[in-house]
Amino acid sequence: MSAAKVLLLIIICAFLEGASLIKPSVSAGESDATLQREIAAVEASVDRNEMAAYASATAVAPGAPGRLAALGKVIFFDKNLSVNRNTACAFCHMPQTGFQGDIEVINKNGVDQPGSVRTRFSARKPPSAAYAALAPPLYYRASSDDFVGGNFWDLRATGRRLRNPAASQAQGSPLNPTEMANREPACVVRRLSQARYRQVFEDVLGPLAFQIHWPADVDALCAVPNSNPSTRIGSEVPGPNQTPYVVKLTPADRSRVTQTFDAMAIAIATFEASPDVSAFSSKFDAYLAGKAKLSAPEQHGLALFNGNGRCIKCHEDEKGDRKPLFTDQTTSNLGVPKNPAMSYYLQTKPDRYGYAADPEGQAFIDKGVGDFLRSPEDVDPAWRPHAASFDGKVRVATVRNVDQRPSPGFVKAYGHNGYFKSLKEIVHFYNTRDTLPRCAAGSPGEKTTCWPAPEVAVNLNKTCCDLGLTDRDENDIVAFMKTLTDGWTSVAPTPATESR
Ligand code: HEC
Numbered sequence: 001m002s003a004a005k006v007l008l009l010i011i012i013c014a015f016l017e018g019a020s021l022i023k024p025s026v027s028a029g030e031s032d033a034t035l036q037r038e039i040a041a042v043e044a045s046v047d048r049n050e051m052a053a054y055a056s057a058t059a060v061a062p063g064a065p066g067r068l069a070a071l072g073k074v075i076f077f078d079k080n081l082s083v084n085r086n087t088a089c090a091f092c093h094m095p096q097t098g099f100q101g102d103i104e105v106i107n108k109n110g111v112d113q114p115g116s117v118r119t120r121f122s123a124r125k126p127p128s129a130a131y132a133a134l135a136p137p138l139y140y141r142a143s144s145d146d147f148v149g150g151n152f153w154d155l156r157a158t159g160r161r162l163r164n165p166a167a168s169q170a171q172g173s174p175l176n177p178t179e180m181a182n183r184e185p186a187c188v189v190r191r192l193s194q195a196r197y198r199q200v201f202e203d204v205l206g207p208l209a210f211q212i213h214w215p216a217d218v219d220a221l222c223a224v225p226n227s228n229p230s231t232r233i234g235s236e237v238p239g240p241n242q243t244p245y246v247v248k249l250t251p252a253d254r255s256r257v258t259q260t261f262d263a264m265a266i267a268i269a270t271f272e273a274s275p276d277v278s279a280f281s282s283k284f285d286a287y288l289a290g291k292a293k294l295s296a297p298e299q300h301g302l303a304l305f306n307g308n309g310r311c312i313k314c315h316e317d318e319k320g321d322r323k324p325l326f327t328d329q330t331t332s333n334l335g336v337p338k339n340p341a342m343s344y345y346l347q348t349k350p351d352r353y354g355y356a357a358d359p360e361g362q363a364f365i366d367k368g369v370g371d372f373l374r375s376p377e378d379v380d381p382a383w384r385p386h387a388a389s390f391d392g393k394v395r396v397a398t399v400r401n402v403d404q405r406p407s408p409g410f411v412k413a414y415g416h417n418g419y420f421k422s423l424k425e426i427v428h429f430y431n432t433r434d435t436l437p438r439c440a441a442g443s444p445g446e447k448t449t450c451w452p453a454p455e456v457a458v459n460l461n462k463t464c465c466d467l468g469l470t471d472r473d474e475n476d477i478v479a480f481m482k483t484l485t486d487g488w489t490s491v492a493p494t495p496a497t498e499s500r
């Protein structure tokens with residue numbers, strides 16, 4: 001399906017939002033059928049994973065190590081934790097795509113996944129939920145003028161309160177209006193209290209976890225999507241100052257909700273850091289352990305990655321570990337062009353709940369870390385003066401599992417806005433950003449013989465992107481990155497979790 005068709009489809013969805021609550025409701029047509037089929041397939045795959053996760057969580061004896069991660073796994077696959085009971089974390093982070101988006105028709109176009117309100121879309125691509133849990137809590141490192149650690153492309157999940165960025169992150173998605181869209185933490189805890197794994201939760205995190213006096217209207221209040229505009233870029237963790245609580249609770253019950261919501265987040269982060277998700281089981285890990293040999297192109301690609309390709313300058317392990325994370329946990333502005341196909345830009349008009357994610361439409365500029373530092377979120381006041389010099393910078397994504405996909409031809413997108421549709425494209429960008437001419441988006445030759453202007457022209461990294469590599473060099477770097485897919489065995493790759 002062409003980008004134009006998907007755009008049209010989404011415009012129709014937006015138009016019909018008043019009439020359709022949960023699913024994009026569009027006139028019958030092949031493109032719609034494809035999207036609907038893919039969404040249904042992902043939903044079914046999430047359900048199968050949830051059943052398996054539930055079975056294994058109950059099989060781990062109470063008190064056994066591993067039970068917290070097993071609990072986190074069921075939560076990760078539980079779609080009931082979204083306002084419309086249709087969107088688990090995994091919906092946007094599927095194991096078979098390296099814990100990224102698994103709806104191919106979306107990857108090929110706008111890249112932003114639909115949320116629990118299916119006519120809402122995020123501003124960015126879901127990065128991998130694997131290995132992110134190993135990032136340190138965010139801090140400012142004066143020696144290199146860098147922000148180090150945190151989660152999310154703009155680092156807004158700082159991990160400052162829980163000392164764990166992935167746990168902060170896991171409190172953001174359930175409340176984000178464009179993701180799971182719960183109005184406040186009490187709504188999420190209420191759903192957890194009704195989950196069939198409640199017993200496991202209580203065994204692991206305490207028998208009082210759900211001893212809460214719920215008001216009679218809690219379910220009705222929590223069936224309405226979060227539509228609070230102040231959660232637009234922030235960490236979405238509401239507090240009385242920014243986002244009023246909607247469920248009326250006594251102070252004691254409110255404290256209990258906070259504790260249980262924190263415990264949920266820690267369980268999810270523990271799962272994400274566990275070998276189930278952050279497996280270190282790629283061919284490259286076997287190579288580092290002396291148990292595998294790289295082919296000639298892979299070996300050459302590795303040499304380029306560490307040498308003339310300069311990739312290692314950013315995709316290096318922060319601690320120089322023998323199990324490298326392929327990110328130095330800092331941020332950079334590579335000058336990635338806008339992705340005009342993003343559905344996010346179409347959300348200019350308030351939907352039936354009065355929520356408009358992007359009133360500016362296409363004019364919206366994603367300033368990444370800069371805008372986070374300006375936001376009313378969990379920002380250390382000492383960080384705010386750095387905002388302008390971090391405009392356009394985003395988190396250095398790990399390159400582990402960048403090639404993990406359910407089938408060889410399956411399209412994944414790369415970069416925070418999914419502008420690149422293959423590894424070859426992004427490597428070609430690094431090679432030629434500064435040498436090829438500029439062209440308008442959509443011009444013939446775009447991505448091969450010319451590049452559109454950066455979305456944010458300030459604070460550009462100047463050393464990444466004139467590499468003088470040959471076409472074969474580019475291919476070899478891609479070949480090397482393909483060795484970073486987890487689940488490798490010397491015989492044949494075995495996917496860690498079922499694929500569909
Ligand atoms: C509707 C899609 C969607 C759902 C559902 C969703 N995410 Fe995400 N996730 C995203 C997007 C988009 C981002 C990037 C957002 C940004 O940076 O602004 C993201 C970012 C992340 C990151 C940050 C990775 C990094 O390197 O910084 C982690 C970890 C993650 N999600 C885990 C989760 C968990 C856990 C849940 C469930 C509690 C969840 N996600 C639910 C779309 C989703």
Ligand code: HEC
Pocket residue numbers: 127128305309310311312313314315331332333334335336394395396397398399402413414415416417423426427430461463464477
């Ligand atoms: C100056 C730091 C820097 C250098 C050098 C660098 N990268 Fe990156 N890389 C980043 C940042 C930052 C991102 C996210 C960029 C964005 O989305 O705007 C990224 C993203 C990526 C992604 C996409 C990951 C995803 O999940 O979307 C791949 C693949 C990648 N880089 C590979 C490479 C390769 C190969 C090289 C060497 C040719 C390289 N990088 C050099 C900083 C760097």
